[in-house]
Amino acid sequence: MVLEDPKQKKKKVGRSWRTKPLIADTKERKDRQASQTPGLQSQSCSTCRTATGLNSSIPDNVVSLEGLATFRADRSSDLSGKTRGGGLCIYINNNRCKNAMTVASYCSPDIELLTVNCRPFYLPREFTVVSITAVYVPPSANTKEAMSVLYRTISTSSILRKYLLVKLRLRLRKISAEVREEDKLCNKTSSALEYLLRYKHFSFILEALKNLEAATRLSPECCERLVGSDATGVIFTLIRSCNRSGPCMEVITFSVQILLNLSKYHLTIEAVYSVENSLETLLDLLQKYREKAGDKVAEKGGSIFTKACFLLALLLQDERRAQEVVKLPKVLDRIRSIYRLTARKHKMDEERSITRQRINASINGSFFVPPTPRKSKPPPKFAPDWVLRKDKLKDVVDPLRAIQMVAETLAIVL
Structure with missing residues (x-):
């Protein structure tokens, strides 16, 4: 009879250790959240999961968690050559950040990655955006090629460029959807010229000058249209009729700026000079x-x-x-x-x-250093x-x- 030593650990026999599937882990977390105090959320800003095993047939609500935004990149069988496993998922805490978007995702036999840009509420001024990248490298991958792809994808310039382009595209779509016909520059110029030439009320004239200043600053066609309507003479008459009160000085400032915009354009500068x-x-x-x-x-x-x-x-x-x-x-x-x-x-x-x-x-204990003179540069145009x-x-x-x-x-x- 052989007695076993209780201190000696038995060697485990069976299948190798594997990660818990994301769906099962999500169910456990949801049950845990339901048993906790309502509204209690994780203090971390983000959570990343690899090897999720998700595919296009599994909707987001299956793996989503309360109070967390879900960003996922499932494995593509066409790009990776594999039909099972893989996949990435990033959770962003809505209590810490609500401005997040996917800027890069990549799938190949060597590497899978997902990059999400976010701007947390409490972020130092030196940092404009935080990039979070989840990476999965299969055991059989070419690590050199995987690192090369990772370096090209998460380089700061490319990520920021994509982030800014996406933000700009979204802003342009939002502005284009909300634009009205009377807000167009050509229509604003027409109404401003009508107010300037017909009305004598001070508030109408000031609003017309503001619109004409923006139009002549941004559009050469509006400059030519203003000159064609003989509005330059009216502007000089306005300047001569103003005194040194605050509202009149505001009228003079916009009037001179309009004339300045016209003088920068070679086709309308003569119209400013030729006014009596x-x-x-x-x-x-x-x-x-x-x-x-x-x-x-x-x-x-x-x-x-x-x-x-x-x-x-x-x-x-x-x-x-x-x-x-x-x-x-x-x-x-x-x-x-x-x-x-x-x-x-x-x-x-x-x-x-x-x-x-x-x-x-002298009060601070430092010495006064006069500014260093700089060399003069050729005058720009x-x-x-x-x-x-x-x-x-x-x-x-x-x-x-x-x-x-x-x-x-x-x-x-x-």
Whole structure:
């Protein structure tokens, strides 16, 4: 009689260990959720499962869990050469993230993968999106080929590009479905021109100017249509009839911006210059708003003074126009006077800024380092906003630089 040692483990005999099927595991989880407190969910953001064994005949509601979004990629017999096994599934917790979508899926004899992009509610600003990839590599796969496919698929550039394209496509479809006939740019231009030429109510005129500014900024056809309706003369009349109140300054800002959009387009710039007393009107704007110099923050845009200077510089780039302006009485003296006042104010602001920086540096215990001068670059070309080009110059927002551009176009010695 042989006695067995109780400490000695018996060797298990039978079939090898296998993963629990996803359907059976899902049923157990559903039963567990029903027995727990209602609404109690997992604290994790996502859960991945491989070798699910699912196929197209099994609907999503069979394997779905309450409070979790289901993303699955079943094995394809045509692509993998196998009819059983395989398959991937990713669960995303709706309490942590509701903005998730499938951006990549791949199936071959060597590898199966599924990539889902999501943006959790609590995500640092440095990260725009989180990519979750579930991978299954069969035991008989070529690992080198599998790693090559995995690297190409989950590379950051391709995933982000697909994610942004899908988001953009969905947004365009949503906007196209909600668009109305009166919201089209051509119809908005027609109604805005009608309001501008017929009505005298201030709110109607301001709304018309806003629509015309957007139309002339985005469409060359709308620029030509505005010029064909002789609306440029009406815009200059509006500018001359305004005072320095807040609503009138808003009207002047949109009016000058419309003229600026027209002046950037080579087919409509002459229509702006040929309006009677157009240059005198712009010079009066410079004289009136010279102490209200523009904001230097590019996102906020320039003020009336800066926009008017930029408009004058665009109009006077042509030599013929510049010679005609030089012959006008007292034009050069007015520009020199405006430049001196602007340069004096700019110098005072710069001295205050340097003094403030030195005081802060002495309080904080650091040293003030003056900015390093940069080499001047060749001046880029002006172009309308609908022209997408890298060397295109943006609107000038520095008042001193704007008045200097006017002086340079007229060759004025300051």
